[in-house]
Amino acid sequence: MKTLTSGEIATYCDVNLRTVIRWIESGKLKGFKLPGRGNNRVLEEDFLAFLEQHDMPIPEPLKNKASPSILIVDDELPVAKSIQRVARRAGFDPLIATGGFQAGVMLSQHNPTLMTLDLSMPGMDGYSVIQFTREQARYKQLKIIVISALDATSLERALQMGADAVLAKPFSNHALTEILEQCMGEA
Numbered sequence: 001m002k003t004l005t006s007g008e009i010a011t012y013c014d015v016n017l018r019t020v021i022r023w024i025e026s027g028k029l030k031g032f033k034l035p036g037r038g039n040n041r042v043l044e045e046d047f048l049a050f051l052e053q054h055d056m057p058i059p060e061p062l063k064n065k066a067s068p069s070i071l072i073v074d075d076e077l078p079v080a081k082s083i084q085r086v087a088r089r090a091g092f093d094p095l096i097a098t099g100g101f102q103a104g105v106m107l108s109q110h111n112p113t114l115m116t117l118d119l120s121m122p123g124m125d126g127y128s129v130i131q132f133t134r135e136q137a138r139y140k141q142l143k144i145i146v147i148s149a150l151d152a153t154s155l156e157r158a159l160q161m162g163a164d165a166v167l168a169k170p171f172s173n174h175a176l177t178e179i180l181e182q183c184m185g186e187a
Contacts, residue, residue, distance in 0.1 A: 003041040006031075012047075012059040023050070049138065068113040068184055069093045073103040073129065074147070075121040079169070083116055083147065086176045092184075100124025104132060107139065114183055119148040119158060127161060134162035143183040147171065 004012075006020040009029075013020070021040060023029035030046040033039065042050075044062065051058055070092045074080040080096045087094040095110055097103040101124050103115070115133070119126035126146060133139040146158040149169035158166055165179050 002044040004044055004047055006040045006042070009042060009047060012062070013056065052138070052140075069095060069110055070180070071095050071097060071103060071106055071110065071112040071115040073097045073100070073115060073121075073126070074118040075099055076118070079118070079147075083176065086173045087116075087180060090177050090180055092180065100126070100129045103129055107133065107142075111138075112142070114143040114145065114180070116145045116147050117163070119146060119150050119154060126158065130158060130161045130163055145179055145183055147176075 006024065007017055010017045010020045020029070024031040024040050024042070029042060029050045031040045031042040034041060048058060048062065050056075070087050072080050072083045072087070072094055074083065074096075075098050077096075077098060080098065084094040084096060092114075095106060095112065097106045099121055103117075104124075106112075107115070115129075117126045117129055124132075126148065130144060130146075133142055133144065143165075144163045146155060146163045146166045147169060148155060148158070148166070152168075155166040155168065164183055167175060167179055
């Protein structure tokens, strides 16, 4: 887990070092002191959460330069693998979750840029996953594409609940690639 010094944070935010120390001491920015000299350190993820909470821009060096990650959530593994192949060919780094609960764990562990989501799953269905993600401030930038065999009314409900796009099953690889690229272009 990468840590940042208060000096690095001051440089990123173009503020005085004392300002960063005050943010830490007041609890606005989550940090910790090193044993010995007591220098402050902040976990990169805590700094990014602070920036998001205060509507501050993410410094260019901290933006993820790797392939954008996509979390594929579908209880039918053959369908998930099919989406994974298309996503990989389109230049994304795909991960698979086979249920809503597993999706929640993987969201927090991997912080993907985009999630494809089936609506019909045992346990926690796709609607519950949409509701959970849209209630969490840390996932407000997450793009959600619902990929489902349910009817048009169900797909419309998913959009009303916060999905960014829908794609009906069965789908063509071309249609999936287009919708992935469209959503990533908006990210």
